[in-house]
Amino acid sequence: MTSWIDRRCAVMLALVNTVIAASAPYERVFAAEVQEQQGGPGAFEFVLAGMRRERDRLASGICSLEAIRRAEDGEEMRSQGTLVIDGDKVRYELTRPGWVVNPDTIEETGDGHAAAETMLGMHSLKLAYDGALISFWHSENNLITVDPKELDEEHRRIAQYFDIRGVVLYDPLSIQDGQSLKHQFERLERLSTLIGSDVTMEDDPIWVLRWTIPTEYFDNRWNLCVDVKSGFTPISLLCEDRPNKSFLEKRAQMIAELGDGPVPEGVAEQIKQGDEMLRVLQDDPEAWFLVYEKTANWEQRDGVWVPVSHEVRYGGERASQTSYTFRWGEINQPVDADTFSWTTFDLPEDVPVQYLCLENPRWIRPPRQQSGVAAHGPGPRRLIVAFAVTALALLAAYGAHWIVSRRLSV
Numbered sequence: 001m002t003s004w005i006d007r008r009c010a011v012m013l014a015l016v017n018t019v020i021a022a023s024a025p026y027e028r029v030f031a032a033e034v035q036e037q038q039g040g041p042g043a044f045e046f047v048l049a050g051m052r053r054e055r056d057r058l059a060s061g062i063c064s065l066e067a068i069r070r071a072e073d074g075e076e077m078r079s080q081g082t083l084v085i086d087g088d089k090v091r092y093e094l095t096r097p098g099w100v101v102n103p104d105t106i107e108e109t110g111d112g113h114a115a116a117e118t119m120l121g122m123h124s125l126k127l128a129y130d131g132a133l134i135s136f137w138h139s140e141n142n143l144i145t146v147d148p149k150e151l152d153e154e155h156r157r158i159a160q161y162f163d164i165r166g167v168v169l170y171d172p173l174s175i176q177d178g179q180s181l182k183h184q185f186e187r188l189e190r191l192s193t194l195i196g197s198d199v200t201m202e203d204d205p206i207w208v209l210r211w212t213i214p215t216e217y218f219d220n221r222w223n224l225c226v227d228v229k230s231g232f233t234p235i236s237l238l239c240e241d242r243p244n245k246s247f248l249e250k251r252a253q254m255i256a257e258l259g260d261g262p263v264p265e266g267v268a269e270q271i272k273q274g275d276e277m278l279r280v281l282q283d284d285p286e287a288w289f290l291v292y293e294k295t296a297n298w299e300q301r302d303g304v305w306v307p308v309s310h311e312v313r314y315g316g317e318r319a320s321q322t323s324y325t326f327r328w329g330e331i332n333q334p335v336d337a338d339t340f341s342w343t344t345f346d347l348p349e350d351v352p353v354q355y356l357c358l359e360n361p362r363w364i365r366p367p368r369q370q371s372g373v374a375a376h377g378p379g380p381r382r383l384i385v386a387f388a389v390t391a392l393a394l395l396a397a398y399g400a401h402w403i404v405s406r407r408l409s410v
Helices: 004-019 027-037 043-056 153-159 172-176 181-194 245-258 265-283
Strands: 060-071 076-086 089-101 114-129 134-138 144-147 198-203 206-214 218-227 233-243 289-301 304-314 320-331 353-355 362-365 373-376 383-385
Touching: 043 181, 043 198, 043 206, 043 218, 114 153, 134 153, 172 181, 181 206, 233 265, 245 265
Parallel strands: 114 373, 144 353
Antiparallel strands: 060 076, 060 320, 076 089, 089 114, 114 134, 134 144, 198 206, 206 218, 218 233, 233 289, 289 304, 304 320, 353 362, 373 383
């Protein structure tokens, strides 16, 4: 059963997708431009152009990252990795918690394969893109694939990779969908064009971009805060909603249909969440409810603004918080081309490598033996270690899979 927070996030992204189908240091000319643009009709375009320009100034960089996800019950999950960017080229490595094969439960099935149960362990992945080839490896598959194509949404989605230069601009579902930073800017621009936006200055130099969009069951509101005097850095994105009349009618209908029968666990959670919303709205009819909030701290390194920490906080029944730390090394320095090749993956020499060209797929380094392990477990714990891993969501720490398990059409 899909929860209301699943519905809320899915509806918001579905609506957005329906509605939208290196310069001189800015401080030298900033004061005059701000005075001219503040509160004017071109204020949004001014902020958007500044964000684009400043993010492009981080042309290359090396950083390590650590993420700690804290659930409401105090449980912690830690992930860590490294990231290297050079223009469109990417090298991304991550280790995070996930379901792995329990070696003590492996049983031969008689057809050249084996079955096993899963247990909570650690996953590792390596992703490299050199501008023409995508190389990918995952610990549960232990196979390097080399794909001659651009780094597209499919591969970003598999690795749950996002462009760190726009860390606050990504909503959770944009990461799950593997969207690029370019897509985020285009989305903001088209939303402003088709829906309109409100741009205000709350505290100098923080400008706030606001959108409010009604949907079938909720009114949704986004607040994006940008520090226009510190490299046009996006410092927070707040997403809130509140139920409308249709929500109340649907809720009443759902309760009536249940009657005196048993209430499924998912439905009971929805009813409980609705009760809490109604209690709050009785005291404050103008109240809004947190869906998620993203914040980031930025520092200037070698004349370029880079994110050094990032937090994501979710509200509702899946309340949690994920904290990120980014430690930067070299910035805007030449990067060895081999960094973006599978040949520099720190893996044993017997790991097989396959070239996935559709016209001529072939083994670059064939496997010693081809067999698989089918891991049996309930529900989401079922894992099939097969030839490809395109169904795995590899960045649980970012929290996207805690928000949406499947989409709803509106």
